[in-house]
Amino acid sequence: MSIRRQAFVAGAYEHPGRELPDASLAQIHAEVARGALADAGLEPSDVDAYFCAGDAPGFGGVSLADYLGLRLSYIDTTEAGGASYLCHIGHAAAAIAAGKCRVALVTLGGKPRTGGAPPGGSMADTSAPEAPFETPYGLTPAAMYALAAQRHMYEFGTTSEQLAEIKVTASQHARHNPNAFLPTPVTVEEVLDSPMVSDPLHRLDCCIITDGGGAVVVVSPEIARDLPRRSVAVLGHGEAVKHLDNGRIDLTYTAAAWSGSRAFAEAGVSPHDIDYASIYDSFTITVLLTLEDLGFCEKGKGGEFVADGNLRAPHGRLPFNTDGGGLCNNHPSNRGGMTKVIEAVRQLRGEAAAEVQVPDCQLALAHGTGGSLGSRMGSATLILGREDA
Amino acid sequence: MNGQSDLPMAGPPASLDAAPYWQAAREGRLVLPRCTSCNVVIWYPREMCPDCWSRDLEWFEASGDGLVYSYTRNRRGVGAYRAAGTYLLAYVELAEGPRVLTNIVGQGTADIRIGSAVRAVLQPADESALLRFRPA
Numbered sequence: 001m002s003i004r005r006q007a008f009v010a011g012a013y014e015h016p017g018r019e020l021p022d023a024s025l026a027q028i029h030a031e032v033a034r035g036a037l038a039d040a041g042l043e044p045s046d047v048d049a050y051f052c053a054g055d056a057p058g059f060g061g062v063s064l065a066d067y068l069g070l071r072l073s074y075i076d077t078t079e080a081g082g083a084s085y086l087c088h089i090g091h092a093a094a095a096i097a098a099g100k101c102r103v104a105l106v107t108l109g110g111k112p113r114t115g116g117a118p119p120g121g122s123m124a125d126t127s128a129p130e131a132p133f134e135t136p137y138g139l140t141p142a143a144m145y146a147l148a149a150q151r152h153m154y155e156f157g158t159t160s161e162q163l164a165e166i167k168v169t170a171s172q173h174a175r176h177n178p179n180a181f182l183p184t185p186v187t188v189e190e191v192l193d194s195p196m197v198s199d200p201l202h203r204l205d206c207c208i209i210t211d212g213g214g215a216v217v218v219v220s221p222e223i224a225r226d227l228p229r230r231s232v233a234v235l236g237h238g239e240a241v242k243h244l245d246n247g248r249i250d251l252t253y254t255a256a257a258w259s260g261s262r263a264f265a266e267a268g269v270s271p272h273d274i275d276y277a278s279i280y281d282s283f284t285i286t287v288l289l290t291l292e293d294l295g296f297c298e299k300g301k302g303g304e305f306v307a308d309g310n311l312r313a314p315h316g317r318l319p320f321n322t323d324g325g326g327l328c329n330n331h332p333s334n335r336g337g338m339t340k341v342i343e344a345v346r347q348l349r350g351e352a353a354a355e356v357q358v359p360d361c362q363l364a365l366a367h368g369t370g371g372s373l374g375s376r377m378g379s380a381t382l383i384l385g386r387e388d389a
Numbered sequence: 390m391n392g393q394s395d396l397p398m399a400g401p402p403a404s405l406d407a408a409p410y411w412q413a414a415r416e417g418r419l420v421l422p423r424c425t426s427c428n429v430v431i432w433y434p435r436e437m438c439p440d441c442w443s444r445d446l447e448w449f450e451a452s453g454d455g456l457v458y459s460y461t462r463n464r465r466g467v468g469a470y471r472a473a474g475t476y477l478l479a480y481v482e483l484a485e486g487p488r489v490l491t492n493i494v495g496q497g498t499a500d501i502r503i504g505s506a507v508r509a510v511l512q513p514a515d516e517s518a519l520l521r522f523r524p525a
Contacts, residue, residue, distance in 0.1 A: 118467065132401035133433040136519055137492050138463065138470035143478045146461035154459070154503045198463040198478070246439045247432030247487025249480070251459055375490070 002266050007093035008224035008231040009384065011040025011217035012345040018181045018330060020211040021114040025057040026067045028109030028213050033068060036215035041227050042103060049074035049092060049101035053084030055110045055333040064107070074101040080378030081370020082280060082335040085216070087380045089341065090237030092218040102220045109213030110333020119209065119334040134375065142206055142283070144374025146198040149285040151251040153200065155300065160200050162303035163284040164191035167204050167327050169311045170281065174324025176353035181208050182328040205284040207326035207336065214338040216345070224387070232348045235269070236383035238262025243376035254369055255379035256293035267383035269363060271295040276347040276358045277318050278340035278366040281325040290367055294381065313356035322347065322356035337368030341382065348386045362386045396476055396492055396521070397469035400514030407434035409448035414518035417511045419451040421485060432487030453509035455481040455522060458488050460501055481507055481522050495523035
């Protein structure tokens, strides 16, 4: 059974703030929920399914259902780091298709910037079975991603300049986003001159740390039909987990190789059909590996692909992260998957910034990878289509 | 370059299902589990084979030899590593097969590249031990 066109994203909302020292976590979740429901033209009392992840405080989804006063027939708190929200949307579509619910609310909220929660939080639990063999060695998120970048450079000749082009392109898109945390375009030289964090990754190869969040509302086709707002069809969804594989870990690819092919198969489309892509950008290397793994270019050719202007909106071969992404706009709660979906929804609705709106955008892809390219990760890919496509 | 020989020496809680590994490590020996059902060497050490789920394992002494699979010089350590300056985080591919996350320490770390030969250094630490490597 396929979920193709069995569910629609009817509401999407990104919190405009990037520093929220005076908001509680529950308040942030509530604010984005309010925004997404208003965007959909639905009421809180319409919600019968709720999805959130490790950023939800206390007893997670149950605590927030309490705070929000939700009455639920379905709850799912799948935790896959930044990819969680793409998992949630796929799960919501399947639940709707199975008749388990009709209006699914997905929320993300956090304040790592003003609340002092550095990246990698949910991976730092010392009771994890891998912990005694990893945590004593001074690993950090950036250092672990750097291990992947280093190996890719060794095997394929990928350069720091090529990685920098990813940040440069994102920054050129961010300049048109009034809410972007870093709206000023940068050059390749500026990226390479930024302080080295863990070689080969410089500071500007790394995503930003922002407070805030976002939410989406996923509904059944019947409900979507009756709403005044343009909604977006969920066409395909795929998930995958990649880990140490019993010590055989290969750092040159990610779980996107599996989640992507599953999503494309369900949607019945190919990479060359995609008009716009939101690619998880925790680091520049994440984007490069993901583009290869999703099939937009051959393994090892990611450097050439990103350096050829292919990612640049509006006319590049694959305009990407037109809000500026996690590299320049927003990476709330250290989890970038929700904002990836939200910009894809904007593109399909024709509501991205005019300078970066892809003309006649019919098919979009959103991809998230949570965890670490250097050890273990969860990935999810969504293929989304214009309502009438 | 500072800090290479001064990396934190906090030993992790020894995992309850890999006692042979931790006992040997405290004695300065690298001992690895091998599945007797499917013959694969297991990393990280645990009481079951992740490939075939057998719990019939044997524990054998490894050579301590390895090659660098990937490495990075981290300038931004956190916690106990904040004061360590720039240090090497790496994956070392053991001669026996597994790629293990570790630090490279000692003389000659400035010359470390992918493919460099290294040797295991097991250091008792608190109630357990740390597995690091030095250039061979």
